[in-house]
Amino acid sequence: MFLLYRTPSGMQLAQQQALRDVSLSIDEVFRSSDPLNLLQQAWEKGEASAEESTHLLAPVGSQEVWAAGVTYYRSRTARMEESEQAGGDRFYDLVYDAERPELFFKATARRIQNPGDPVGIRCDSTWNVPEPELTLAINREGQVFGATVGNDMSSRSIEGENPLYLPQAKVYSGSASLGPCLLVGSLPGPESEISLRISRGGEEAFRGTTTLSQLKRSYEELAGFLFRENDFPDGALLMTGTGIVPNHPFTLQADDIIRISISGIGTLENTVAMASDIPPSGQR
Known part of the structure; x- marks a missing residue:
């Protein structure tokens, strides 16, 4: 299970109190046939976030x-x-x-x-x-x-x-x-x-x-x-x-x-x- 945050500087993934910056767009998630697997791969390649963003964007792209x-x-x-x-x-x-x-x-x-x-x-x-x-x-x-x-x-x-x-x-x-x-x-x-x-x-x-x-x-x-x-x-x-x-x-x-x-x-x-x-x- 992941919590996906959209911020002005990019996407962040949270799992079990850990937060990582990940390289993907919200549209990629919605267009995927397996969004959970896509996020798992992004999580494994992501880097620990320096801080939690205080400015969040709505989790919507082209939808x-x-x-x-x-x-x-x-x-x-x-x-x-x-x-x-x-x-x-x-x-x-x-x-x-x-x-x-x-x-x-x-x-x-x-x-x-x-x-x-x-x-x-x-x-x-x-x-x-x-x-x-x-x-x-x-x-x-x-x-x-x-x-x-x-x-x-x-x-x-x-x-x-x-x-x-x-x-x-x-x-x-x-x-x-x-x-x-x-x-x-x-x-x-x-x-x-x-x-x-x-x-x-x-x-x-x-x-x-x-x-x-x-x-x-x-x-x-x-x-x-x-x-x-x-x-x-x-x-x-x-x-x-x-x-x-x-x-x-x-x-x-x-x-x-x-x-x-x-x-x-x-x-x-x-x-x-x-x-x-x-x-x-x-x-x-």
Whole structure:
């Protein structure tokens, strides 16, 4: 098992408290038919890192990022509540039990925020929440080989107004973050905990936890539907849905701090900013 970190100066691999600098790219890992073996070879050729990088980049290269919805019962209930007035609640009830999962495009690599970068909330949404999600790393052959922590930011008032507004509620500046690393060689099991903490003005504004035992669909099932009649030559990342949804009327505010932790992977931390204040990706 390895933890793969992407830094401005290159890649670092961690294993059993040891850290090494390795010569490979994140795209090489996703394009490999055997990512674990590739990392083992890189580890053997690597050199001990002088220090742990304090600036981490999201573990994504040329990959598209997709997301699954309504994969936890809590998410089903929350989506039905937010869309009931618009008459869209029935759709979420149906997809929870359907054979085919809800999958949607979330972001290209350039739209993903790094650990420590701000994530955005829309000025035209009155109800904004983070969605903590285990995110699967899938190679070009459709094999799930690793996982990271994901934050699928969501404008719930927009999606609740009409389910057809989903792309606007989900895809905008600063709407996703990944990190702090990529776990390869061992995937989190059902007992693994996902926790969400939101701080505001130095005090805790929200705390929630769930476990992966509440995830309705298997990793392989979700990856299989994503790759069905589709191809990803650079592999893909797939957010698996959320089991933690803050109750209304809680909504994020600028300068809130979001911390999402998953057992065995680590903690992804981001501050909150207005989406319009987040610099374009080419200027970061």
